[in-house]
Amino acid sequence: MPKPMMYGCIFTFYCCCLALLAAAQVTDPSEVSALRDVRSSLDDPMKHLQNWSRGDPCVSNWPGVFCYDTVDLDGYLHVRDLHLLNMNLSGSLSPALGKLTLLQILDFMWNQISGEIPKEIGNIASLKLLLLNGNSLSGSLPDELGNLSNLTRLQFDENNISGPLPKSFANLSNLRHLHLNNNSISGQIPPELSNMSRLLHLLLDNNNLSGSLPREISYLPKLAILQLDNNNFDGSEIPATYGNLSTLSKLSLRNCSLVGQIPDLSRIQNLSYVDLSRNRLSGPIPSNKLSENATTINLSNNNLNGSIPSGFSDLPSLQKLSLANNTLTGSIPASLWQNITFIPNAKLTVDLQNNLLSTIAGQLNPPENVTLRLGGNPVCSNANVPNIAQFCISQTQGDEQLPNSTNSTCPVYSCPTDNNYEYVPVSPVPCFCAAPLRIGYRLKSPSVSYFPPYIDLFETYLTSSLKLERYQLSIDSFSWEVGPRLRMYLKIFPPVSNQLHYFNATEVQRIRRIYTSWDFPRTDLFGPYELLNFTLLGPYSSSVLPTQNSGISKGIIVAIVLAAVACAVSISALITFLIIRRSKGNQNSLSRKHLSSKISIKIEGVKAFTFRQMAQATNNFNSSSKVGQGGYGKVYKGILSDHAVVAIKRAEEGSLQGQREFLTEIKLLSRLHHRNLVSLVGYCDEEGEQMLVYEFMPNGTLRDWISGKTKEYLNFGMRLRIALGAAKGILYLHTEANPPVYHRDIKASNILLDSKLTAKVADFGLSRLAPLLDEEGAVPHHVSTIVKGTPGYLDPEYFLTHKLTDKSDVYSLGVVFLELLTGMQPISHGKNIVREVNMANQSGMMFSIIDSKMGSYPSECIEKFVTLALMSCDDKPDRRPSMLDVVRELESILRMMPETDALFSDTASMYSSKSFAESSSYASRERYPSSTVSGSDLISGVVPTISPR
CATH class of the missing domain: 3.30.200.20 (Phosphorylase Kinase; domain 1)
Structure with missing residues (x-):
């Protein structure tokens, strides 16, 4: 190409790029101005917002500012979310917030902002989440907030807001969560709120509300939580129509100066939590049985009379029944605690103190997990009731504790705690060291009184919502607070497959967005939550991770670059064409x-x-x-x-x-x-x-058969034969290959089945040769190598020491044996198959977890197979059997099986006269010539691992 033409093309290219950069879209100028006004009205002692004075909000990564990914029809970018959670901000909220007219999330939670709520926020028609809780805001609620027809969550709790509830809130037709608790709001609850047909949670507790309870609340078709504690509805009765709230899970009207009788709540099928304590309710307790989901019934400190109804018996989830400080008479039914089938870790407190109860109907023998309080009743003076004294003394509820899941066998100094790394408590890979995300979290209105029985369910709920495995979540601590609310501190760990040992920035932002956008699915049992803090320490600190922006600047830059490239391509097409013509003969050499x-x-x-x-x-x-x-x-x-x-x-x-x-x-x-x-x-x-x-292996992988993917099932004899076949193949690698080979990735999906269901070990891409003679003529019994393999099958010793041995393959095959026995996966919902089978075996419950799909089996054969599998999965390699021992034990179990000769006639005669080692060697030499693989011939596929140190 002539040089003038080339220079002309280059000049045109740069001009095009400059023009594209000059025309790059930026944030709407009115929104930029609004954000600057917001910044100027706030005090920022920690300088979180110091970058708000530089560049463009959507392009320059202003902290807390998240923008839409595309340019609007007006040619500008627009702010979508404003997340300023827990930044130690003070000052006031600027009316300029109303200019962010396309905002969806406005989040100032847990700061120290004072002043009034700007009425201009009511102009943001697109707003979905309005989160101002945990500040020092005062004044009354603006009527203009009733214009936010797209709002789904309004949280102003824990401020100093006063004045009445605006009737205009009835226009919030999409509102699901109205949280105004812990303020100074006064006056009547507007009956018009019944127009909020999608409302799920109404939290108005700890205010100065008065008047009567509006019966119109019973018109709310989806209401799940009604919490009005510590208000002053002096002389008001609980409307009988509240018994029609068919979707209600929690009814909490504690200390509200209520009078009259308790309405019949038995028709509410999902009602878990009822607290009507510290009122002036009178009359008998309704005799109809409450929902079987009931965990908490607190009717204490009222003027209730009559007897204890039988409907309180046989409630399987009950944790707390408090009828203390009333005037109940008659007998105490022992069925309150005798008829309950407790869920694991459950406890029940039955508090009947200070009534007029005189006898016990039944045996006074509550189990250990029942706390019974009878003090202040005539029955405590009844000498005919044995052992009554121990239930009539002052008792306190024991503290709730988390199960101890710390692995104390891990090396103390091997995890660099100085950089906020720590061992994952229930990792499927022992002693996996990683940096967790640390999250402060609080359940605002849970429908339980005792948390330990629900820890597993809660962890499953959180991890499934976050798309994580169970082992990645650890509840570091939890404690009950006034409300009652349940505060906890969570740690979220990266997966064991993450070689960096910490989450990348994209994953941190994904997890944070789920929390801050309230994308968790609804659960009435645990109720609404609030994010207290999302702490980034160690590798997540600002010096390591980019700012928390949505990445819009990258998208814009990419768009600009792509446009520039398109321009360049179109201009330089001639150059490319000429080069292609000149180098056409060489083009093929530049392909794959x-x-x-x-x-x-x-x-x-x-x-x-x-x-x-x-x-x-x-x-x-x-x-x-x-x-x-x-x-x-x-x-x-x-x-x-x-x-x-x-x-x-x-x-x-x-x-x-x-x-x-x-x-x-x-x-x-x-x-x-x-x-x-x-x-x-x-x-x-x-x-x-x-x-x-x-x-070709027509019957696929062993994993397919265990999981039921094939829709056919293996009986116990077939499983034993497959286990033996796999063991023989690995034994050949360990003893007959020259030099021996360590497979390094034994798993059910790498064991294939031919047309006769003969097991064949496959996939040698990670295999390593056993060590050769050292300088002194000795053979080292391990290979030092970077850890490779599949989580759940990895030898713990290999993982910790990076020393690969033949016993590493034994461990992996032992996990396969456990899969054959139970049908479980090596890792499922944070549970490790080795640990689960060990626990079942030690507790005598092994047969309860045997895979039911394999039909009948001799129990003595199962016991021997379980013993072999668990020995193979021992943490200490020297306690594991060799692969030769594994093969011999499997043959022994097969000989115990009925009809072994018919099923295994092709091998039975061989082993009747020769040891396995002899016959295996003979067979391999007879069919195949001997061969040698040299260390220089084997190219190992290893990739460097980034250590957390």
């Missing part, structure tokens, strides 16, 4: 083929296929031929020209790991031959493609 050009593989006995042959065998890699996919690439079923059926594993394009595994498998499988190892038919290494061709 450069990857395979570095590889020269000529191995005797292994066929080299062409790409065309592979394409023909798979109908051009049609999706209908695909039978699986792994980290290496996709697997296809292929039919060769000689009608042989094969499995073709095709590496992902440009995969360095795939290239290494490709070479490793060829080097190994071309030399290793055993009936329980998958056979390598050939390979393809041309046109930049790397494919391995194996014998």
Whole structure:
């Protein structure tokens, strides 16, 4: 190309880029001005908002400012969320907030902001979350807030707001959560609030509300929590229509100066929590039985009379029944505690103090997890009731504690706690050290009184909502506060597969957004929550992670760059065209083929296929031929020209790991031959493609059969035969290969089954050769290597020391045995199969977790198989059996099985006269020539791991 033409193209290119940059879209100027006004009205001693004076909000990553990803029709970017949670801000809220007319989330929680709530916020029609709780705001609630028709959550609790509840709030037709508790709001609850047809939670407790309870509340069709404690509805009765609130889960009207009788609440099917204590209620307690979901019934400190109704018996979830300080008469039914089938970790407190109860109907023998308080009743003076005295003394409720899940066996100094790393308490990989996210969290109105029985359910709820595994969540501590509310501190750990040992910025932002956007699914049992803090320490500090913005600046930059590139491409098309013409002869060398050009593989006995042959065998890699996919690439079923059926594993394009595994498998499988190892038919290494061709295994993987994916089931005899076949294949690797091979990735999905369900070990991409002789002629019994493998199957000792041995494969196979026994996955919902089976075995409950799909079995055979599996999974390698011992024990169990000769006739005669080692060696030498794999021949696929130190 002539130089003048080239210079002209370059000049035009730069002009185009400059023009694009100059025309780049920015935030709406009115919103920029509004944000600056907001900043100027706030005091920011920690300087969290110091960058708000520089650049553009949406392009320059202003802390707490999140923008829409696309430019609006007006040509500008717009602010979507404003998250200024817990930044130690004071000052006041600027009326300029009303200019952020496309805002969806306005969050100033847990600061020290004072002054009044600007009425201009009512102009933000798009607002969905308005979160101002935990400040020092005063004045009355603006009527203009009733214009926010899209609002779903309004939280002003824990401020100093006074004045009445605006009737205009009745227009908040989409509101689900109205939290105004702990203020000084006064006057009547407007009956018009019944128009909020989607309202779920109404929290107005701890205010100065008065008047009567509006019966119109019973018209709210979805109300789940009604909490009005500590107001002054002096002389008001509880409307009988409240018994029609069919969706109610919690009714809390404690200390409200209420009179009259308790309405019939038995028709509310999901009612879990009733607190009507510290009122002036009178008359008998309704006799109809409450919901079986009831956890808490507190009717104490009233003027109730009559007897204790039988409806309080047989409530399986009951944790607290308090009828203290009334004038109840008659007998105390022992059925209150005798008929309950307690859930695990459950406790029940029955407080009947200071009534007129005179006798016990039944045996006074409550179980240990029941606290019974009878002091101040005539029954305490009844000498005919044995052991009555112990229930008539002052008692206090024991403290709630978390189960101890700390792994005390981990090395004390191996986890760098100075940088906020720590061991994951229930990690499936022992002693996994990582940096957690630390979150302050509070349940504002839970429907339980005692938390430990619900910890597992709560952890499952949180982790499933966050799309995490159970082991990634740890409840560091929890405590009850006035309300009652439940404050807790959570730690969220990265997965064990995360080699960085901490979350990346994208994942931190994803988790934080779920919390700050209230994207958790609704749960009435745990009620609404509030985020107290989201602390970023150690690797999450601002010096390591980018700011918490939504990444819009990156999107804009990418858009600009793409536009510039498009401009450049269009202008330089001539240059590209001319270069292509000149270098057309060399173009093919720049394709994917450069990857395979570095590889020269000529191995005797292994066929080299062409790409065309592979394409023909798979109908051009049609999706209908695909039978699986792994980290290496996709697997296809292929039919060769000689009608042989094969499995073709095709590496992902440009995969360095795939290239290494490709070479490793060829080097190994071309030399290793055993009936329980998958056979390598050939390979393809041309046109930049790397494919391995194996014998086809029509019955798929063992994991498919265990999980039920095949819709057919393996009986116990079949499972034993598969276990033995896999063990034989691995024994061959450990003892017959020269040098021996450590597989390093034994798992159920790497054990394949042929047409006769013969087990064959596959996937040698991570395998390592056993160590060779050292300088003194000794053979080291381990290989020092970076940890590779699959979580749940990893040998804990290998994980901690990086020393790979033959016992590492024994551990992994032991996990497979446990899968065969139970049908469980190695890791599921934070539970580790080894720990679960150990616990079941130690408690004598082993047979309760045996997979029911395998039909009948001799119990003595199961017991021996369980013992073998658990020995194989022992934490200490020297306590595990060798693979030869595993094989011999499996053969012994098989000989105990009925009809063993019929099922295993192909092996029974062989082992009747020879030891396994002899017969296995004989068989392999007879069928296949001996072979040697040198250390220099084996290319190991290892990738450096970033240590948390």
